[in-house]
Amino acid sequence: MASAEIEKIRHSLSHVMAYAVKELYPTTTFGIGPAIENGFYYDIDFGKTTISDADFPKIEAKMREIIKKKLPVERVEWTLEKAKSWAKKQQQKYKLELLNDLEKKGEIKDKVSFYKIGDFYDLCKGPHVDNTATLNTFKLTKVAGAYWKGDEKRVQMTRLYGVGFETKKELDEYLERQEQAKLRDHRKLGKELDLFHYSKLIGSGLPLFSPRGAILRDKLNELSQSYRLKNGYQKVWIPHIANLETYRVSGHLEKFPELLHFVSQESGDELALKPVNCPHHTQIFASMPRSYKDLPVKYLDTTTVYRDEKKGELGGLSRVRAITQDDSHIFCTDAQVEQVFGELIEVAKEMYELLNMKLSLRLSFKDDGDGYIGDEKLWAKAQNSIEAMAQKFKMDYKIGIGEAAMYGPKMDFMAIDALDREWQVATVQLDYALPERFGLEYVAADGAKQRPVMVHCALLGSIERFMGIFIEHTAGWFPLWCAPEQVRILTVNDNVADYAQRVAEVLGGVVLNEPIKHNELRFSVDNSSESLGKKIKRATEMRIPIVLIVGAKDEAAGEVSVRLRSEEQKVKLTKLAEFVEKGRFFKKNYVL
Secondary structure: OOOOHHHHHHHHHHHHHHHHHHOOOOOOEEOOOOEEEEEEEEEOOOOOOOOOOOHHHHHHHHHHHHHOOOOOOEEEOOOOHHHHHHHHHOOOHHHHHHOOOOHOOOOOOOOOEEEEOOOEEEEEEOOOOOOOHOOEEEEEEEEEEEEEHHHHOOOOEEEEEEEOOHHHHHHHHHHHHHHHHHHHHHHHHHHOOOOOOOOOOOOOOOOOEEEEEHHEEEHHHHHHHHHHHHHHHHHEEOOOOEHHHHHHHOOOHHOHHHHHHEEEEOOOOOOEEEEHHHHHOOOOOHOOOOOHHHHHHHEEEEEEEEOOOOOHHHHOOOOOOEEEEEEEEEOOOOHHHHHHHHHHHHHHHHHHHOOEEEEEEEEEEOOOOOOOOHHHHHHHHHHHHHHHHHHOOOOOOOOOOOOOOOOOOOEEEEEEEOOEEEEEEEEEEEOHHHHHHHHHHHOOOOEEEOOOOOEEEEEEEEEEHHHHHHHHOOOOOHHHHHOOEEEEEEHHHHHHHHHHHHHHOOOOOOOEEEOOOEEOOOOEEEEEOHHHHHHHHHHHHOOOOOOEOOOOHHHHEEEEEEEEOOOOEEHHHHHHHHHHHOOOOOOOOOOO
16 A cells, blocks of 8 residues: 555646646646556546657656646635636636535535645645645556546546656566566567457457467366365356346345346347346245255356446446456355355465465445445344454455445455556355345255355356466466466477477477366477578467477487477477476466
């Protein structure tokens, strides 16, 4: 978490940037300019002027000119009447709208605060640094579009982003990580490694996975499923549409109607593509009488949900409209909740250790908004239970207010990738609301009917989103068990084609059983007429974990030359299967 001082530095830099923009483009109007993680941004209406990163040097130069003047950053307070008069005179319509909003919400008492740098005034509650002299370490980073107040029906403004730090060393380290991030960008690597593609004809947010990408998806899903199957989960299958009444009962139609894709039916039935899987799973549970002896009932289902995400928010695999979830739902008694959570915590820790990602927890609780369903007392009970379990299992955690699911609080697992970026991945959610809304019951030991507790869990979350994270985490150098192509055989010339086939026959009998079982080896033979150097280059570009080179000397010696990322060695053909099956290729080394 950023310190209070760096927050002030970044917030002040957003004002200096706005001041510089106003100097360079006098007719601009301003929205909001907060501090954010690592930096700041400002939403600006440039009118007919188009801004790109080519304009950054000019804006940065003006910012440094302002900073060198060592101007005080002064807080001033005006009456609402004076503040509105200023906004009108300066033709700052967005600031006037913000002032009117504050007035309507009753958030303005006697005065409203502004901050002054030189002759530049900006509506702001602060805090800020005392003087521009401390604002030397910054860089503008990108331009994006942003609808005013996030409303796609309003004007699209230009959002200028920048980063700011206390020292040049911190800035340099950040910029180096950003360069690494560009090299690892999953959108770039997804295309280069032939993993997934988009088609304008199919539509935005609907990725198409090639054979190589489908293998990676399948292996990641098999890993996730393997952990749960060994803990007694059972596979189920559900359709991709449901009667709209399903989502009236669940509350999704009321709380999140914008996410639903409606399906037209001549029969008169009201149908929608499913945005979630939990209502379907409740009906499998409700399909027969249940006894306390049957509980916990654990369902496992990897399936796709569909959400009508805004087009401007879609990007790569990070946010899509067809979301495949490695979803689980557990129906249990109150007394079994701790055991269920404990199992899932241990599974998540073990799985992400294998994936070489450190985990922490965010306990996602509700805020005072109206986007939730269920009784307040049950919410309090659920939130207390989740925090107690985090403490019991000795997990580091922080609390995220307003991050809860509609129906209950969550234990969100936050993973740190190879570039020290934090991502929300697995989630376990405690739910008392949906069993109540769907009237779920089981017969207790005393013969009375009781409500089960529902636990929602996804270890990968959105498989598409996790693939994007994993591609960047590994830089496309996937561990052997999930690499789309694990081994490639390269021939030095045509004279060893028969020997290459013998090598292929050996590999054809190799089946990996760690960390997932029955994983038949995926390999190819490059017997093209191109030079060996070009073959090696192509295999390296495709991030093939093991490259086997066979030439006349290798054939004569009954061996192959094994080329790994960091070394080369000779292996006897008779030992090749064992070398691959029991080698050290499960070690995790994802450095570029």
